[in-house]
Amino acid sequence: MSAKPTIQFSSLDMPGSGVLVLLAGDGGALPASVPADAAGPLQKVLTVAKFKGRSLSVVESMAPAGSPFDRIVVVGTKGEGAFGEEDWLKLGGTIFSKLKGAETVCVWTEGAAASASATDVATIGLGLLLRAYKFDRYKTKKAKPGEEEEQSETAMTVTLATADPDAARAAFAASEAVAEGVAMARDLVNEPTNVLTTTDYADRIAALADLGLEIEILDEAKMRELKMLALLGVAQGSPMPPRLCIMRWNGGTEGDAPIAFVGKGVVFDTGGVSIKPAAGMEDMKGDMGGSAAVVGLMATLARRSAKVNAIGVVGLVENSVDGLAQRPGDIVTAMSGTTIEVLNTDAEGRLVLADALWYTQERFKPQFMVNLATLTGAIIVALGSEHAGLFSNNDELSARLHAAGLATGEKVWRMPLGAAYDKMIEGKFADIKNVGNGRAAGSITAAQFLQRFVNDVPWAHLDVAGTAMGSPANEYNQSWASGYGVRLLNRLVADHYEAG
Ligand code: BES
Ligand code: MN
Ligand code: ZN
16 A cells, blocks of 8 residues: 555634545525635536536636635535445545646635534545555556556645634544455455465564464464365375464453454465366456455454454365366365265355354354355356345344444345255255356355354355456556455444443
8 A cells, every 4th residue: 555645633613725625515505604706716616527416527727816725626526415334434545646747735624504523524534545555566657657556655745724723623533443444355356366364464464463463374274173174185296384363352342252253264266177268367466355354344443443342263275286186076074063075166155154154153152154265257247346145044133234234335235045956055975065056046156155154143245246346447446356245344334232
């Protein structure tokens, strides 16, 4: 992540220089508090631009005559009352995109009609930070002259001016924790596999102990002792050793059952012996996107001292292919005792999660488990990158995830489960097989497979193959990896599972 803006808060004191950002309401109305020397020259600019204040539309005025500002940026918020969390986030992102080269910026968050609340102001700040994220650590040269550069390399300070700066500053502390968690998840997904090996990944997780998380890392010997042969079968074709990482955050009441998040961490998915086609295979460096969301979430909960007991569990393996790799037709016994015919070695995520889910419920007896996984190409066919697929045995948990999705913009769409689909994974030689029948209901049969390992614990599976990476850039994400899931689950926790 390259230089991010410094964000600070002030009361509504109009600055005398730098870049001024104003929020305009319906018809381009400016807040009354904007002084005449700024508002006067601007009116003509807005009129000429036929600016109507439409949400997130922008008019810029460079070095306006008779005004002390280098630049005035006006952003529309038409109908501020209807502005939700994601709109404020988009507003922050849109503002950042207009600040190239700026050093001192004031965002005047008092609108013409309603004004941003302390939480809204904090969310604008989060939008600025998420938009500023850039994964450029392997670019040895700066952009060539004339090429678009999203962000200047000069240090930028953005002051958010608001009626109650103390309240906004307090709310922003949590937003900053979220920004760090999202950036971490994006970094992990963007990193190539030769850098983010299973062991390097585990080392990065171990370093989160600095935030107050309790970290435990199980190696292959330990997993063999626990009989995690489904997970180990995937790992056996790679020289990279598998790891199961457990993160604990004990911010809640002692003795309260924890909530648990489980992630698929396939650092690269070649498909194994059932090898994938070459075209696009490079994207499989992101097949650990589910685990990255869990790690980013746990870091966020720790950074904002969330009042909850939470567990994060991620299974880290490489699905590669060598002479020792498992073959189609191999039969493995999962930790739960269930036997599995591995008919397609490319359906490996469910094998990793089978043991991670069983272990999590057996050891921690959680209130619920949410797992995230880039599990199936079929979910991209079904939902694209607009929604993650949600599969669950629990209506309350589903409804809460759905609401958190709408609030944050990290949306989920519930898909069915049922006995008829479960029948499609019955094995010929073993209890179950790791694929369904051909391509029919591919995401659902994958979810049915996972459900075999949750033992009636309230559970939700998010298939994030379409949302974790490769989604189109938007106002608050310009990077290949989105960090999907961190904000969604942080909102779920904040809204329903924190004491006090
Ligand atoms: N990691 C893939 C799913 C995936 C595909 C994620 C595209 C992101 C983008 C998963 O391990 C996989 O290969 N699934 C197979 C399952 C099939 C063999 C039953 C798939 O979707 O084709
Ligand atoms: Mn696969
Ligand atoms: Zn995979």
